[in-house]
Structure formats: C-alpha cells, structure tokens
Amino acid sequence: MSFLSIDRVTKQFGIVQVIKGVSIEARKGEFIVFVGPSGCGKSTLLRMIAGLEETSGGTIAIDGEDVTHADPARRHIAMVFQSYALFPHLNVFDNIAFGMQIKKVPRAEIRSRVEEAARILRIEPLLDRKPRQLSGGQRQRAAIGRAIVRKPKIFLFDEPLSNLDAELRTRMRVEIARLHQAIGATMIYVTHDQVEAMTLADRIVVLRNGLVEQTGSPSELYDRPRNLFVAGFLGSPRMALLPARVIRGGPDQLTLSCPACTGPEIDVPGPFRREVRSGEPVTLGLRPETLRWDAADPMLTVRVEITENLGGSTLVHATTSDHQALIMTAAERLAVTPGTLMPLSFGGHPHVFDGEGETLRP
Amino acid sequence: MTKLSPQAFLGYAILALFVVLSLLPLWMSLKIGLSYPTDVFGDAERLGMTSLTFGNVLRVMGLPSDIQLTAFRAAPIDFTVALRNSLIYTVLTVTGQIFFSALAGYAFARMRFPGRDLLFFAFLAAAMIPGIVLFIPNFILVKDLGLLNTFAGMVAPTILMTPFAVFFLRQFFMTAPKELDEAARLEGASAFQIFWRVALPIQKGPIATLAILLTINSWNDFFWPFLVGRDPDVRVMAVALADFISQTGRGTPDWTGLMAAVTLSTIPVLVMLVVFGRQIVESLQTSGMK
Ligand SMILES: Nc1ncnc2c1ncn2[C@@H]1O[C@H](COP(=O)(O)OP(=O)(O)OP(=O)(O)O)[C@@H](O)[C@H]1O
Numbered sequence: 001m002s003f004l005s006i007d008r009v010t011k012q013f014g015i016v017q018v019i020k021g022v023s024i025e026a027r028k029g030e031f032i033v034f035v036g037p038s039g040c041g042k043s044t045l046l047r048m049i050a051g052l053e054e055t056s057g058g059t060i061a062i063d064g065e066d067v068t069h070a071d072p073a074r075r076h077i078a079m080v081f082q083s084y085a086l087f088p089h090l091n092v093f094d095n096i097a098f099g100m101q102i103k104k105v106p107r108a109e110i111r112s113r114v115e116e117a118a119r120i121l122r123i124e125p126l127l128d129r130k131p132r133q134l135s136g137g138q139r140q141r142a143a144i145g146r147a148i149v150r151k152p153k154i155f156l157f158d159e160p161l162s163n164l165d166a167e168l169r170t171r172m173r174v175e176i177a178r179l180h181q182a183i184g185a186t187m188i189y190v191t192h193d194q195v196e197a198m199t200l201a202d203r204i205v206v207l208r209n210g211l212v213e214q215t216g217s218p219s220e221l222y223d224r225p226r227n228l229f230v231a232g233f234l235g236s237p238r239m240a241l242l243p244a245r246v247i248r249g250g251p252d253q254l255t256l257s258c259p260a261c262t263g264p265e266i267d268v269p270g271p272f273r274r275e276v277r278s279g280e281p282v283t284l285g286l287r288p289e290t291l292r293w294d295a296a297d298p299m300l301t302v303r304v305e306i307t308e309n310l311g312g313s314t315l316v317h318a319t320t321s322d323h324q325a326l327i328m329t330a331a332e333r334l335a336v337t338p339g340t341l342m343p344l345s346f347g348g349h350p351h352v353f354d355g356e357g358e359t360l361r362p
Numbered sequence: 363m364t365k366l367s368p369q370a371f372l373g374y375a376i377l378a379l380f381v382v383l384s385l386l387p388l389w390m391s392l393k394i395g396l397s398y399p400t401d402v403f404g405d406a407e408r409l410g411m412t413s414l415t416f417g418n419v420l421r422v423m424g425l426p427s428d429i430q431l432t433a434f435r436a437a438p439i440d441f442t443v444a445l446r447n448s449l450i451y452t453v454l455t456v457t458g459q460i461f462f463s464a465l466a467g468y469a470f471a472r473m474r475f476p477g478r479d480l481l482f483f484a485f486l487a488a489a490m491i492p493g494i495v496l497f498i499p500n501f502i503l504v505k506d507l508g509l510l511n512t513f514a515g516m517v518a519p520t521i522l523m524t525p526f527a528v529f530f531l532r533q534f535f536m537t538a539p540k541e542l543d544e545a546a547r548l549e550g551a552s553a554f555q556i557f558w559r560v561a562l563p564i565q566k567g568p569i570a571t572l573a574i575l576l577t578i579n580s581w582n583d584f585f586w587p588f589l590v591g592r593d594p595d596v597r598v599m600a601v602a603l604a605d606f607i608s609q610t611g612r613g614t615p616d617w618t619g620l621m622a623a624v625t626l627s628t629i630p631v632l633v634m635l636v637v638f639g640r641q642i643v644e645s646l647q648t649s650g651m652k
C-alpha cells in the first residue's frame with residue numbers, strides 16, 4: 001500500500017483551474033521529484049499536500065488516513081521553503097526547536113534532538129546565531145534542521161536550492177541525497193533543475209499545465225519519454241528534434257525522409273507501438289550523446305555554430321540544413337571552427353514521435 | 363581635522379539654528395523653574411541662570427521647601443500625583459492600544475473572514491471623523507457608565523484600538539513574508555501562537571515606533587482627560603498644569619511653580635527619547651514612514 005496517495009485532486013483559484021486532476025502514489029521512503037515549467041502547478045500541488053492550500057476536489061491520504069481537509073499540523077509534514085522561512089528573531093536553536101516548544105516537549109529532549117539534527121547537518125557551531133548571520137547554505141541547513149527534528153512522515157521541498165550559487169547547489173544536492181539515505185524518509189521535492197531531478201529522484205513526476213505528463217524513474221523518463229514535452233524537458237543538453245515524414249511504415253522498421261538528412265531516405269529500426277502509415281509526419285528525437293562524427297557514412301550534415309570545451313568533453317552547438325538547433329556531446333576534445341560542415345551519424349534507436357507528439361516507441 | 367565643504371557648513375549652520383530654536387523654550391522653562399520667584403522679573407531677558415534653587419520643584423511636588431508663596435490660598439496641586447497619573451494613563455493607553463491594534467491589524471492583514479475588507483474600510487472611515495465630534499457622545503457614555511473620574515473612563519476611548527494604530531500595523535503585517543506564518547503553522551502553532559511568537563516579534567521596529575508616537579500623544583492628551591478626569595486622584599499632568607494656571611485667576615501666575623511643573627512633565631518624554639532615540643530614527647528610516 002502506498003504511503004502517500006493523491007487521487008484525482010483538483011485546485012481552483014476563483015474560476016481558474018490550476019490543478020486539473022492529478023493522481024500520484026508514493027511508497028514509504030521514496031524520493032519523488034516534481035518537475036515542470038514555471039506556472040504548471042508544482043508549488044500549488046505541494047502546498048495542497050501540506051494543507052496550506054485547500055483542495056478543491058479529489059482526496060489526499062497519508063499513511064492510510066484521509067487528510068484532504070485536515071489541518072496542516074495534523075498531517076505530520078515538514079516543508080522547506082525556497083526562501084527558507086527561518087524565523088528572523090530566533091536563533092538557529094530556537095528555529096529548529098520551534099515546533100517542539102509549541103508542543104511543550106521537555107527541555108532536555110528538545111536539546112538532545114536539536115543537537116542531533118545539528119550534528120547530522122554539521123551546523124553545531126551555528127546554533128546560537130540569528131538567521132541573518134548565516135550564509136545561504138547554512139540557512140538552508142538550518143531550515144532542513146527544523147524539518148528533520150520533528151521526524152515528520154513526509155518532507156516537502158519547494159525549490160530549496162534555487163537561491164544558492166551553482167557550486168553550493170551541487171554540494172547541497174549531494175547533502176540532500178545523503179540525508180535521504182541516512183533517515184530514509186519520504187520526500188517530495190519540487191525543482192526546475194533537471195539535473196537535481198535526475199540525480200535525486202527515485203521517481204520523477206513531470207507536470208504540465210496542472211496535469212501529469214509522465215511518471216517514472218529518471219532513466220525510464222530519459223530512455224522512454226512518452227511525448228515530445230517530456231523528451232524536450234528532461235536531458236541536458238536538450239534532445240535535438242528533427243521533423244521528418246514516413247515513406248514506408250512497418251512494424252520492424254520505418255523508412256523516413258527528413259530534410260536535414262544527407263540521403264533521400266533513412267531507415268529507423270523498430271520496434272514501434274503501432275502501425276505507421278506512409279505519409280505521416282513524425283519527429284525524430286536525437287540525444288546529444290548518441291550523435292557522432294562520421295565522415296564515412298554520414299546521416300546528416302550540420303553547420304557548427306560554436307563549440308564549448310568542457311575539459312574532458314566538448315559540446316557542439318550546430319544547426320541542421322533545415323535550420324533546426326542541434327547539440328552534440330563529444331566524449332573527446334574537438335577543435336572545430338565555427339562554420340565548419342560536420343558529418344554526423346546517430347547510433348542505436350532514435351526516438352520517434354508521431355504528429356500528436358506522442359512517442360511511437362513502446 | 364577634516365574640512366567641511368561650504369555646503370556642509372551651511373547645512374550644519376541651519377541645523378544648529380533649529381536646534382537652538384527648539385531647545386530655547388525647554389531651557390527657559392528649566393531656568394525659570396529653578397529660579398527664586400523674586401528673581402523672575404528682574405532678569406527675564408537674560409539667557410543665563412542668575413540664581414539656582416530646587417525649591418519650586420519640591421514645592422509643586424508637595425515636598426517641604428524653603429520657598430513659600432503667601433499670595434495663594436488655594437489648595438496646593440500635588441504634581442507628584444499628577445505625574446503618577448500621567449504615567450498610568452499613558453502606559454494603559456499605549457500598551458492596550460498597541461496590543462489590541464496589533465491583533466486587529468494582523469487579522470485584517472492575514473486572516474480570511476467574511477466582510478473583512480468592508481470592516482477595514484469602515485475602520486478607516488472612522489479615522490476621518492474628527493476627534494472633537496466624538497467627545498460629547500463619548501462623555502455621555504462614560505458618564506452613564508459611571509466611569510467619570512476613573513482611569514477606566516479616561517482610557518476607554520483609546521485603550522482598545524484606534525484606526526491609526528490598526529492601519530499602521532496592518533501595513534507592516536501585510537509586507538511580512540507569508541511563508542513565516544505558514545512555516546509556523548506547519549510546526550503546529552495555533553493562530554494566536556503564530557501571531558504572538560512569529561508575526562509580532564518580527565515587527566519590533568514598527569511597534570517601537572508606534573509606541574513612541576502614541577506615548578508622546580497620550581502624554582500630551584488634554585481635552586478628554588480634562589472632561590472626564592478632573593479629580594486629583596486621576597488628574598494627569600496636562601490637566602493639572604491647566605488647573606494650576608487657573609488657580610491664580612487673573613493675577614500674576616506663579617511662574618516659577620508653573621515652569622518647575624512643566625519641566626517635571628517633560629522629563630519622562632525626554633528620557634524616553636534618549637533611551638529609544640536611536641531606535642526611533644532607525645525604524646522611521648527603515649519603514650519609510652514620514
Ligand atoms: N493564490 C493564488 N491565486 C491565484 N492564482 C494562483 C495562486 N497561486 C498560484 N496561482 C496560479 O497557479 C498557477 C500555478 O502556480 P504554482 O506556483 O503552483 O506554479 P509553479 O509550478 O510552482 O511555478 P514556479 O516553477 O514558477 O514556481 C500559476 O498560474 C499561478 O499564477
């Protein structure tokens with residue numbers, strides 16, 4: 001049985017429906033990440049789980065108990081806000097102890113639990129500082145401390161790292177992963193950052209416009225995106241998308257003509273989810289790391305715009321002959337001058353999407 | 363020594379002029395209050411002290427003094443009691459008003475209930491009514507309640523809340539980050555606990571500013587306490603001063619006694635300004651209030 005069960009919930013702000021029927025199940029201890037473009041309803045959904053927003057329709061159950069309309073305090077949930085929401089007039093100790101003080105937990109127990117949380121987060125020397133005397137990363141830790149000390153059933157994070165600089169973000173990301181392993185709690189994490197999503201999640205929920213586009217493990221979503229939206233959203237650099245048309249369909253192989261391609265037609269090996277008729281417009285999706293420089297048997301030729309040397313590897317930004325943007329990751333150091341025409345081939349099984357943007361792969 | 367630019371010099375000169383202008387009355391009342399009654403007219407135009415005595419101060423405080431005025435036969439006014447009454451009156455109105463106005467301001471800023479905005483505008487509209495119009499109905503009410511000459515009657519119109527204080531605090535509560543309230547709510551705090559332990563403490567600056575403004579107002583309140591609190595047991599400083607002047611009728615007022623009492627009445631306000639002055643300036647700056 002699932003620990004958190006969200007069943008067809010909706011949220012209405014006045015006449016605007018922001019969440020349009022979302023169902024999500026999470027197992028105990030699972031790390032779920034919500035991703036999606038700005039305004040798709042990630043924060044709203046998270047706040048509904050916390051009880052900070054009323055649920056307009058559907059039900060939310062935690063640990064078998066229906067909490068759809070329960071008070072936030074009764075849900076045994078902790079939330080880490082993007083702005084940290086530390087109480088500015090209290091020092092770190094009192095911030096972390098706040099909830100226990102409200103519940104009148106004995107002083108000695110408060111002390112030992114705060115100290116334990118501080119130890120896990122390595123903020124013991126900071127306990128009597130005020131939030132304004134802390135760096136961004138330290139505030140983040142203090143906010144997480146306030147969350148873990150209560151041993152909540154579920155942790156909610158709303159873009160907790162987005163106010164930190166890139167390096168600190170990477171470090172805190174690892175810390176959160178470590179924390180999740182250490183305490184094994186159920187966590188729901190909202191982010192824009194798909195690296196965070198890919199690295200932290202047991203399961204990613206891709207949201208768009210108040211609806212779930214796809215749910216699955218990071219590699220499932222990466223390898224088998226259900227549609228163009230998910231394919232374009234996950235993966236950095238982005239997948240290149242090339243328009244094409246079916247010449248001959250078949251269950252095991254498609255023959256396509258694509259304006260960007262070198263030859264008149266290319267063969268894409270199956271399997272496919274359904275019979276594809278000739279003449280159907282499709283989109284070919286190519287992950288940057290599946291492209292390689294191939295002068296012997298090129299499938300398409302692109303014009304190099306700019307190359308980015310990342311030390312060990314190189315990012316090549318290019319455009320196809322029909323002006324589609326394309327990025328290729330080369331594992332070696334490449335020195336190509338901008339404007340060079342570069343012959344490429346793609347290995348394996350490229351993604352193919354039909355006219356509706358749905359995948360043709362099983 | 364750093365050299366002042368001509369502009370800065372001019373600026374300081376103008377500031378110095380205003381400092382002198384605003385301190386002059388204080389100095390004059392202090393000077394006269396500490397002079398022997400016989401010296402007052404002899405050197406009225408001089409700025410410096412000619413004689414020094416604390417007799418007048420002791421006299422108006424009802425303490426034994428070497429100065430006895432034989433011309434007056436009215437019962438002496440005890441300014442020690444008046445000072446005490448002013449303190450009680452001010453502390454009651456200021457603390458009461460801030461506490462209740464903060465509750466109301468917080469509710470108007472943060473809580474959702476039917477008619478909230480309507481109620482708030484009704485409140486604002488009430489602020490437009492000139493205070494003087496309210497004196498008579500309030501007086502009749504207080505009289506019918508049998509609260510004349512009691513502190514309860516004197517603080518009744520303002521102790522609960524005033525539109526200004528409610529409006530002032532509501533603005534600050536509205537600009538505070540909502541996440542703090544929400545975080546406290548998730549931690550299990552009740553609505554009152556959120557108010558008391560989070561929302562209120564983070565408004566320390568604005569509350570201090572308001573407290574200072576209200577204290578100065580209440581300390582100087584005259585007309586309402588004059589209407590309902592004439593009894594010496596509850597009579598505040600401002601009213602006592604007025605009574606003191608009227609005691610001497612058309613004759614020559616007891617200038618030294620009056621000025622000694624005036625000096626006495628400014629001391630608490632000055633002390634407050636010295637203690638909280640820095641905070642006043644800071645909170646006025648940070649709040650962007652004029
Ligand atoms: N209190 C509210 N009243 C009305 N509309 C709201 C309210 N809160 C959010 N919305 C709307 O709901 C939609 C979803 O907002 P939400 O904050 O959940 O997006 P998000 O996915 O978290 O975006 P971001 O990535 O930018 O944080 C937005 O269109 C927003 O304008």
Ligand SMILES: [Mg+2]
Pocket residue numbers: 042043044
């Ligand atoms: Mg958001």
